[in-house]
Amino acid sequence: MFMKSVLRITVSAAVLALGGGMASAGNVEVLHWWTSGGEAAALNVLKDDLASKGVEWQDMPVAGGGGEAAMTALRARVTAGNAPTAVQMLGFDIRDWAAEGALANLDDVATSEGWDAVVPDALKAFSKYDGHWVAAPVNVHSTNWVWINKKALDAAGGKAPTNWDELIAVLDAMKANGITPLAHGGQAWQDATIFDAVVLSMGNDFYKASMIDLDENALGGDTMVEVFNRMAKLRSYVDDNFSGRDWNLASAMVINGEAGMQMMGDWAKGEFLRADQVPGKDFVCIRFPGTQGSVTFNSDQFAMFKVNDPEAQKAQKLMASAVMSPVFQSAFNVVKGSVPARTDVPNDAFDDCGKKGMADLAEANANGSLFGSMAHGHAVPASIKNAMYDVVTAHFNGEYDAKEAAAELVAAVADAK
Ligand code: BGC
Numbered sequence: 001m002f003m004k005s006v007l008r009i010t011v012s013a014a015v016l017a018l019g020g021g022m023a024s025a026g027n028v029e030v031l032h033w034w035t036s037g038g039e040a041a042a043l044n045v046l047k048d049d050l051a052s053k054g055v056e057w058q059d060m061p062v063a064g065g066g067g068e069a070a071m072t073a074l075r076a077r078v079t080a081g082n083a084p085t086a087v088q089m090l091g092f093d094i095r096d097w098a099a100e101g102a103l104a105n106l107d108d109v110a111t112s113e114g115w116d117a118v119v120p121d122a123l124k125a126f127s128k129y130d131g132h133w134v135a136a137p138v139n140v141h142s143t144n145w146v147w148i149n150k151k152a153l154d155a156a157g158g159k160a161p162t163n164w165d166e167l168i169a170v171l172d173a174m175k176a177n178g179i180t181p182l183a184h185g186g187q188a189w190q191d192a193t194i195f196d197a198v199v200l201s202m203g204n205d206f207y208k209a210s211m212i213d214l215d216e217n218a219l220g221g222d223t224m225v226e227v228f229n230r231m232a233k234l235r236s237y238v239d240d241n242f243s244g245r246d247w248n249l250a251s252a253m254v255i256n257g258e259a260g261m262q263m264m265g266d267w268a269k270g271e272f273l274r275a276d277q278v279p280g281k282d283f284v285c286i287r288f289p290g291t292q293g294s295v296t297f298n299s300d301q302f303a304m305f306k307v308n309d310p311e312a313q314k315a316q317k318l319m320a321s322a323v324m325s326p327v328f329q330s331a332f333n334v335v336k337g338s339v340p341a342r343t344d345v346p347n348d349a350f351d352d353c354g355k356k357g358m359a360d361l362a363e364a365n366a367n368g369s370l371f372g373s374m375a376h377g378h379a380v381p382a383s384i385k386n387a388m389y390d391v392v393t394a395h396f397n398g399e400y401d402a403k404e405a406a407a408e409l410v411a412a413v414a415d416a417k
Contacts, residue, residue, distance in 0.1 A: 025053055026056070026312055028316065029058040029085050030058070030085070030088070031062065031073065031086070033061065033062055033063060036246075036247075036271060038248070038272075038337065039270060042270060042335040046322075046328075050318070050319060050322055053322060055315050055319060065187065066187075066376060067090060070088065071093060085315065085316055086303070086316060087304075088300055089300075091372060091376070092377050092380065092382060093382060097134075098303075101306075102305055103135070103304060103306065104305065105134065106320050107133050113321060113324060118343055120341075122365065122370055135302060135304070136320040137300070137324075138299075138333075139299060139333050140297050140338055142295045143296045143297075144197040144288040144291045146288055147254055147261060147263075148261040149254050149257055149261065150280075150282055152174055152254075152257060152261075153170070155174075155177050157169070162286075162290075171261075174261075180238065181237035181259070181260045182234060182260065182261060183258075183259035185249065187244060187246075188393040191393045192388065193264060194234060197288035198230050198288070199224075200290075206218060207294070207371050210224060211379045212371060219409050220407055224406040228402035228403075232396075247264060250262050251264065251271035252271065252275075254272075254283070255271065255275045265337075265373075266337040266357055268337065270336050293360075293364065293367070295371070296378075297378060298373045326340075326342060326345050334349050339354060347359075384413055390412060391408045
């Protein structure tokens with residue numbers, strides 16, 4: 001059914017470029033979930049870049065933040081024997097497809113361009129499978145951010161919160177000032193994005209033990225009960241219409257001052273920039289209180305599916321090479337809200353939040369406080385992630401109290417393993 005809803009548009013920029021006399025360098029059909037205003041603006045940077053190289057772009061957008069719907073559409077296409085040539089993909093999903101033998105080998109372009117030396121190990125863990133490159137990382141996002149309306153913050157005392165108690169004080173002040181303190185969309189992946197940050201705020205060791213090592217004591221113990229208590233507290237600051245709301249509409253509530261803040265990955269910044277907002281002036285970006293120094297990351301990568309047509313293979317390699325160019329990595333990520341996947345890209349073109357993102361990432365990477373985001377597919381395989389989503393969302397919607405939720409989490413993870 002969703003196949004019908006999938007739009008497929010051949011991009012005019014490429015056609016125009018070709019109309020201008022450039023020889024076609026092949027065609028890539030790209031499956032992605034970049035459909036919000038900020039995401040589409042960033043995607044245009046990529047489309048234009050490929051058009052300038054003569055690569056024709058066939059668009060296959062599948063709306064739905066976090067990419068769950070896109071992954072369902074992908075499975076259907078592959079099952080039908082008709083895989084798209086390039087696919088936006090996160091972490092463990094790349095590993096799963098590589099294990100199925102579905103991904104093309106990008107070693108020759110990676111070797112000739114020296115990717116090994118410039119892509120950090122944390123990303124290579126997903127870009128490479130069995131020692132071979134299977135995906136080109138376009139960015140690094142991180143999930144432990146809070147985006148605050150500057151006027152609303154000023155009216156709430158003006159000081160960005162650095163710990164849980166300060167956060168609650170600011171949320172209470174925003175409530176007293178008559179706005180929705182927390183802009184949120186009730187979708188499982190959005191609930192899980194906040195959960196990532198709350199878990200991380202309990203300490204690096206706790207995040208690692210619970211979200212990555214899946215230690216039962218961490219998943220079901222007192223600290224996890226406290227995490228769920230905090231999730232319930234945060235739930236008390238959302239508006240009545242939060243259920244099912246898309247993340248970018250929640251960003252819009254902060255942008256227009258209807259709400260005070262949003263807890264969301266740095267793709268949210270793309271929406272603020274799109275609305276001509278300036279960091280420090282119109283909005284403030286902080287790490288989720290209690291997580292400064294640590295980062296939960298996710299990286300959008302383009303995985304190339306195995307294709308037989310030599311022309312299509314050539315276009316895939318051109319796309320992989322374009323994605324990895326330092327100039328492109330700067331231009332794209334400035335618009336997207338993320339930071340480059342390469343360590344050698346200068347930060348000059350980035351705004352203050354982008355510069356902070358790059359510095360935080362380097363610091364966390366050096367200090368062993370960089371962790372894969374559970375909510376965005378970089379901590380555990382999709383089967384376990386989905387099991388966690390179910391518990392987090394059921395608790396957020398009042399189905400379980402905090403103690404029950406922690407016990408359910410242990411059981412759900414054990415079942416999914
Ligand atoms: C992706 C981002 C995207 C966000 C919302 C995340 O999983 O990594 O690129 O903007 O989902 O759709």
